[in-house]
Amino acid sequence: MKELPITLDRGASLPLASQVADGIRSICARGFIRVGDRLPSTRALASSLGVSRTVTESAFEQLHAEGWITGRRGSGTYVAAVPPDVAATRDGIRARHTPGDLRAPWPGGPRTAPGAMREPGWEVSSELDLRPGSPWAAGMRPDVWRRAWRSAADLEPDRRPLREGFQGYRAAVEEHLLRHRGLAVESSAVLATAGTTAAVTELSHAVLGRGSKVAVEEPGYPRAVGAFRAAGVEVLPVPVDSKGVVVNAIPARVAAVYCTPAHQFPLGGRLPATRRSALVEWARRSGSLIIEDDYDGELRYDVAPLPLLAAIGPDVVIHLGTASKVISPTLGAGWMVARREVSAAVAAYREETGTGPSPAGQRVLTAMAELGDLGRHLRRVRRELAARRALVVSTLEVAGARVIGDRAGAHVVLLVENADAELDLVVRAADAGVQLDGLRRCFAGPSNRFGVTLGYSAPARRRDLENAIHRVVGCLVRTE
Template identity: 60%
Template structure:
């Protein structure tokens, strides 16, 4: 019988794999055949990460020796490749097949034991977190006595630390807003769910940038909110094109995700004016807001219009998703609705990550990390742009954040480049997945934070050749 599918990140665990004990073939052979067949049909694609043999065995309710033997066979045949500590990945096609054949002259060919190089956006430079500061913060956080009751809005120490962070690193000085307007969250997506469930009407329309952050789209739809597309250009959301009749607008003005533009002052003013005139709530996702390399960051929208803007931030991009915390800066009525919603549902943001961030901020480690992060990513961005430009590859996006965009002519070319890159060990992100409707932008959102500098240097020539030949 096919097995139930648990929540998981690997596409393999979304397949119905039927292992029959009355089949004369060993279970390992059945499993290898099933995975081989899935790769042939395209249900598993090049670059897809596979679960560990232990996780797959637990999912299929078989011995780990079964999954290990199946992986070993597929690895020998060239269907999968990996390295201890880095994971196992589908390679699209076995060596020697027409689709996967390469020649010795192809310097982009990937050796079977090389790990995949992750070049996707939205992944932090976790390797840059000071381990000594990290350990010190966790030890200090553990000295805090256990709580006897939940803090619905987050601990007061955390909210004060975030208020200081917004002042120092985002220039947020807003008269009338206090620490009571700052709430801890589980991150940007969970904050969107809470806003939709507590402030927005079920069935109400919310405009979201197109292309834009699809997890926000999924979060809104999960609680019965209707999502409508708001087009973007190279400068961000096109204010005049936002549909009428919406209750809220979700946007990323500091560094539009994924196109990479910065919303100019005149559009910010127009956005606020329309919000006030038409009764919108602006949900400001401050994506990469701390990471500008050319000029000082533009002030957050919340500083312009604290009456109609809910400002969202997260530690998952500037530090690590390990902490699992973010923040919401909201007008009084919105903050009250969110707290009431948490009381009704018995939910609260987890305190452990809050405590660690407080300790990082208290000893100046957070500020030092952000300065180091800006310096490192600024240098990486300059390196990426220079190397690709030298090969005649176009790049666009503001001098900010942790990704740039490489335009491509059409969807077919985008899909082909992503697939060919996977065969050569590069995990890329096409713009297709960032659209709700028909694809309007074609290309790659190239992240440069997740990998090492050595991996980046090795990957860029391969990527330049693939894009140049597209």
């Protein structure tokens, strides 16, 4: 098949790539092509439609992500599943729909269109979730996901717990850090964790100790604050500005400072090189540790990330990373890189308490890395989230909203005037079917900035995100 009966409206606001993807879904739903049929190449389709190949490649990538089409090495692209043409029943109502359309809500609130299903059993949430912290889970291709789990299952069961982590996983993290974060370490220096918050908990018990004091960014990551406090560690807030933690404001006599230098959570600043050097020198002078939470450091869209703190101060920095923001929290896979005595203390704590991260997720991520799927997935995620960020920022700025945050990660901050406006926006958005987080939860003490964190990775498709952002804009207009 060299041509497809797709009509494009070049005057429409909907991007051409989205129109191409919609057209392919539509002709599949109408039975013009069926499961197993081969589609034209992106080059051939671009030629027949009179568009650039970038347009058709973007459309195919979206359809791949949703599970409607699949590629076969050396053979081409084929239809993997056919979208339904009739909506499912809810409350006794049946309605026809354009596959994936979320603009016509079900009675009583927003709905997830049946066409939004990636394939049977992979459903999109019925709510529009713009809270930060979620990965672009819909971007994980089902064949990649299944292949990794099958490969992981080929390994023999462990006979004893692997307190430091599965060796293949530690080697995969070593390669990942070198390629994507510019950090050269030996796999023996990598300790597997269940994620950054779990690592903070272990460090609190094994290294810091009950009654110790830790400086944390204010506003900062509330789960880290909760983990410190639950372990009996006293939390001392440190102010941040548009560039990150203010080093000369760190209190004296703290055991450690916890920070997010690559993409400050939640305000989105990037700690400049001069402050990084100053922070490392402060730690050396004071005999304190730096806990570097690199929760989404792989996601940068403008320039290459600055060197990790662990690269310039390996003697005082404990580096934490996670796969949850780029793959899925399903894996429960993270990592820690620290000097030997710190890693040994955490490993001893695990042995004493019988705790530690599950190796299952480690083996799955290892399989992804060995098969080359991890790098490919990360590149797709970067491209998608860069486009989503541009969509969110442009939509909000056109509406006159104040948005802050570097071109990185998976969230921005929408600022408002005061605490009442923040609460009002969160409540109005919830009434409109959109979940938001207010900045208040990121303060250990009184708030001095107000707004909401807007995550743009959770919605399955860009169209879902666009719908959610327009609802947020509507809530802003009503508050004026």
